[in-house]
Amino acid sequence: MELFLNPWSMILGGILISSPIIIHLINRMRYKRVRWAAMEFLLKSQKRSKRKLIIEQLILLLLRILLVLLLGLLLARFLGFKSLGGSEAQSTLHIVVLDDTPSMDDSWREDGLAKDTFSEAKRLITDKISKDIMQAPTPQYLEIIRLSDLENPRDFSRLNSGSLDDMRGYLNPLKPSPFSIPLTEGLKRAKKIFDDTPRMRHVLHVVSDFRQVDWGAGAEKNLTDVFTEVKAGTDIYLLDAAHPERSEKQKTPLYHDNIAILDLRADTRITAKFAPVEFTVTVANFSTSEKKNVRISSRLNGSERAEGSVNIPSLPPNELTTARFTLSLDRVGTEENPLDRFNLVSAHLENEQAGLAMDNVRYTVVEVRDKVPLLLVDNNPASRGKRESETFHLQKLFMDSIKGFDVQLKTPAELENLNLQPYIGVFVCDVPRLSDKAVTNLETYVKSGGGVAFFMGPSIKPNDIKEFYNAKLWNEGKGLFPAPLDDQPEGFSLPDAEREKKRFERRFSFQPQIFTRDDRHPALERLYTDSRGVRVNPEEFNRFLLFVVIDRYFKVRRAAWNTQDQSVKELMTLPNFQTMDKYSAAVNKLMSRLPKDDEKLSKYRDVLRKYYDEIRGIANDPSAPLYRLSSKLDSLLHDDGDKETNRPSLRELWQQPEQAELARDLQVELDVVKYGDPLYVAKQIGNGRVLAFMSSAGVSWNDLEGPGLTYFALITIEMQRYLGSAGTDLNLPLGRNFEFAFDAQSYSNRAKKWLLWQDLKSGTGPNPIPELAKFTALGEQVLTTNKDKNILNFDEAKQPGVYVFEFTEQRVGGAGKEPILRPDYRALAYNIDARAESDLKRADTTEIESIAKGAKLYTASSDEYSEALRLRRSDLSESPWFYLVLLLVLIFEQFMAVRLSFHGGSNDNPTGKPLGRRVPNSHAA
Structure with missing residues (x-):
């Protein structure tokens, strides 16, 4: 019954096969033997050809049986013997991998109605895939896997009208998720389910928008490998839900324009109350046309701030554009509400007509305090506050010239047990050595998002360079310090009088005394841009460098320096003074x-x-x-x-x-010929930053009492700004893991968590009532202890916003006293991965089908897809060869019938004389 589409027709045909035999036997019974002389003569003649006649009659009989058999196969629509394996009769498990990443939020208007890709994908699952497979002749089962919820596939069991209603009830309230999940993860999850159901036929459906970002840019091999693994024993169908529908006539499918906010960052992660904070917003135009007069508005803790709005006159196609705005933040935490120190700042792209709405908002966070703590570490406490101190000019700059800083001075020994997390930055000046514990403390601080600047000085001796700076602090490029040093400082070979003469000659030689090597680096770029972030003539700042003479410093050993390390940048270089x-x-x-x-x-x-x-x-x-x-x-x-x-x-x-x-x-x-020794070097370590200035921060090696004072103040202010903004460029996408590590002896093993978020719909409508940002408690998490570290791995960011963590610092109390417990807070801003989701360009059909080998890409209006889902099976009646065989059998049958009929040839009479009437034995048959 499994071999035919119309099995009962074949049963009837099998019965009719016997009809030629019956007719043949009936015809043999029609004759009665009558012996007479003429007949005897004929019988003797017939005996000579009887064997040949019998064979020919059998051939004719078999041909007629074969004709009836072929007609039966035609009417019964024979499927072929491959069906004997039983696969066509198996129950079928369909798994639908539904792409619900942010790009599926692509929206447009059609006939006055708002539509989006994700709604179209849900409609295709219910009204196309499910309805079509329900028409298949065997039991059909279906499961849906969403990329954002891989561990909880929805099983709808055997499909019927009731399960179809359940499916609509499940899909209708769903919205695109803010997570960017690779399609390969969904394919792997589907394969695992298939492996657990080996007795069922397997069909995989991938419903997505098939964008170029996901199917190109290095993702091809991973996709091909996973599709190859899934393909074994599985039919794969790809269904494109994006708009406009792709056409075979178009090599590259059309797509919607989209503008996205890729990044929002503050110039500092901690600021003083009422101090202006500058924010940089980066906007991308993912289209082939220029967009004009794009407005970006800003909100502070959920309330719109008019002074933070900025208009971008032009967004060139397929380019990034930056804009800046400034806000003054005044919400400071109290003992009763310590979390209030964290201010939620958001940028909003307004009036976009199509594309994604999800990437039109970006969040960042700034911590506000009454004064910002800044740490200066020097080696000579006795000279503090005096001009000869290596920290004198730094202290004066951040306490007198720039307000809002709480400048604290510590010794190298105090770094061992000092909690560095509250500090906006750490300046280490003229320190010969640090203990291993102090170095570890600095490394932990930097890796968690802190910033450290090193200044050299006269207290650092050759042995300190060999045994500490190169061996431990640089450590073959694995340590904090960004470069290896020569152990002998430059500039001490000349007597003081001759040194002053050389300095005078160099100062008025009108050649640059310092070269900027990377004026776009964040530690320097503000020196070469105006308040709006527009580039200015470099000479406006470089003129300060014409008269600054730095002739005492430590040289970088270029031969041992790995200049290919992308985490290290040479920012400023001294001239070459060789002969x-x-x-x-x-x-x-x-x-x-x-x-x-x-x-x-x-x-x-x-x-x-x-x-x-x-x-x-x-x-x-x-x-x-x-x-x-x-x-x-x-x-x-x-x-x-x-x-x-x-x-x-x-x-x-x-x-x-x-x-x-x-x-x-x-x-x-x-x-x-032009460049000499490096002067100013930067290094990125983990989430933090390190700067190294090869000369001093004091007057001993520097010209801070003369022309150097102007340039030093400008560079140092940007240095602090760069260190203070460490961690603001994390750009964490939702779901990304972030690790916090603490000294197990100094911190408890528990952390509390909150989400700081805002309702995007607040402040809208006919009577808008802006709603302030809200804190939602997320409970407590136990830290993992690994040797001497307490580690928190956070990968639970499910919603855009700011996640705040409270850790408990525990310091040793006095004799017989309990440990001193003090809360320590951190904050992380999480957003959608706009770089991965906002470019809506679509991959070519041929490219997709070459990557997903064995699969075919269909569109919403494809009839071929519907036929495939209904399990329509090809049968023998569709083969032209079958009709050719049928025709040949019919011709051969007629030939044999004529040959054995009354019209015999002369070979039937070997004598050549008339024999009278021939009586055939099988004419009727």
């Missing part, structure tokens, strides 16, 4: 490669010859300073020419592919 003879040979060799005599470059000949003569003249003069050579090499590479005098641009020359190698070698030599 000319070290570079003459290399420069002359480069000049010999100038194409000054190339006929193809005749228009550049005069300019190149001029530079050739000038550079060789400087390089062969032993008394010439290196800055003259570097200046001329820089001009050679960047000469823009002069249209009025028809002098050609050398920039165009170096852009030619034939000159690329020479241009690269010239640039390398320029850097070697």
Whole structure:
């Protein structure tokens, strides 16, 4: 019965197969033997060909039986013997992997109605997938797996009208989740369920928007590997729910424009009450067209702040644009309400017509205190407050010039047991050594989001460099300090009188005394931008560096320094003060490669010859300073020419592919000649930041009583701002794990948690009543103890907002006293992963099907998909070969029938004489 679509027709056909045999037997019974002479003669003649006739009659009989059999197979619609395996009769388990990541919130308007991709995906599951598979001839079971809830698939058992109503009731209230979950995780979960049901037929449906971000950009291999694992014994269907519906005529599917807020960060994580805090918002335009007059509004603790609104005149297509706004925060925590110190700041993208609504809001947090604690660590408490102190100028800057700081001075020994978490930053000045416990305390502070700056100084001796800074603090690049140092400081070979003479000569040589290497680094970029974040002429700040002479410092050992480490950046560099003879040979060799005599470059000949003569003249003069050579090499590479005098641009020359190698070698030599020793270096460690200034923060090695005072104040303010903003750039997406680690002896093993959030609908409607941000208690969590650390791993952020943690610091009390317990708070802002979800560009169909090998991508209107879901099975009646065989059998049957009929040929009469009437035995048959 499993072999045919119409089995009863085949049973009837099987009965009819016997009809030719019955007719043949009946016809044999019609004749009665009558012996007479003529007949005897005929019988004797017939006996000679009887065997041949019997065989031919049997062939004819078999052909007619075969004809009836073929007709029966045609009417019964024979499926083939592969069905004997029983797979067609098996119950089928359908698993629908429903993509409910933020990109499925893509919305648009159609015929005046608001629609979104996720609603369309839910409709396709109920009205297309479920309804079609219910028409299959065998039992059909269905489970739905949401990417945001992999551990709780919804089982609807065997599908019928009742389960379809349950499915609608389950899907209707669902909304896209704020989580970004890879599709591979859903596929792995489906495979596990399939592995647990080996006796059922397996069908996998993936309902998604199939975006380029998910199916490209390095995700191809992982997807292919997982699809290959799932494919074994599983039919896979991919259903695209996105709008507009993809078409076979379009190579690249259309998609909706979308604007998203990718980032919002404050310039500090802790600020003083009423102090202005600058916020930077980054907006991305994921479309092919420019967007104009985009308005960003801001809210502070749920209430809109007009002064924080900013209008972006233009968003170029497929680019990031930053804007800045400033707010003054005044909500400070009290003993009764300590959590109030955390202020929730949000940026809102307004009036977007289509795309995602979920990425139009971004959160960050700023902690407000009456005064911000700042820690200065020096090695000489006796000189504190005096001009010769290495912390004097720092203390004066942050206490007198900049208000709002609570500057505290400590010794290196006090770092061992000091809780560093409350401090906005730590400045370590002229400290020869730290104990292992103090170093560990600093490392823990930095990794958890703190910032440390190191200044060198006269107290640091060669042994301190060898045994502490290089061996422990740098530790082959694995420690806090960003670079290895030479153990002998520079600038002590000259007597004081000659040193002052050299300083005077350098100060008025009008060459830069400090070079900025990365003016876009966060520790320096504000020096090169205005209050709106727009880049200004670099010379506005660089002019301060013309007269600053730093001639005493520790050199970085470049040969041992891993410059490929992306966590380390060289921010400022001193000039190269070596003698000319070290570079003459290399420069002359480069000049010999100038194409000054190339006929193809005749228009550049005069300019190149001029530079050739000038550079060789400087390089062969032993008394010439290196800055003259570097200046001329820089001009050679960047000469823009002069249209009025028809002098050609050398920039165009170096852009030619034939000159690329020479241009690269010239640039390398320029850097070697121009730049000397690193002065200012940054390093990122975990969530925190480290800065190292190779000279001192005091007057002993620095020019802080002269021109250096201006530049020092500007750089130090940005240094503190950079250290204070450590942790604000975490950009944590929902679900991401964050680890807190504490000294087990100094902290208890429990933490309390709260969520600081706001209702996005508050402040809207005809009578808006803004609702302040709310705290929701999330309970208590036990920390894991690992050796001497108490560790909290937090991965439970399910809703955008700020998560606040209270840890308990426990310090040893006096003799016979209980430990001193003090709360310590941390806050983390969590948002949707806009970088992964907001680009709505869609992957090509061919690309998707090549990655998901063996699967086919369907659209909402695909009839082919519906037929496949109904388990329509092909049968023998659809094969052209079947009809060809049927025709051949019919022709052969007719041929044999004619041959054995009354119209026999001459071969039937071997004598050649008339034999009279022939009596066939099987004519009727």
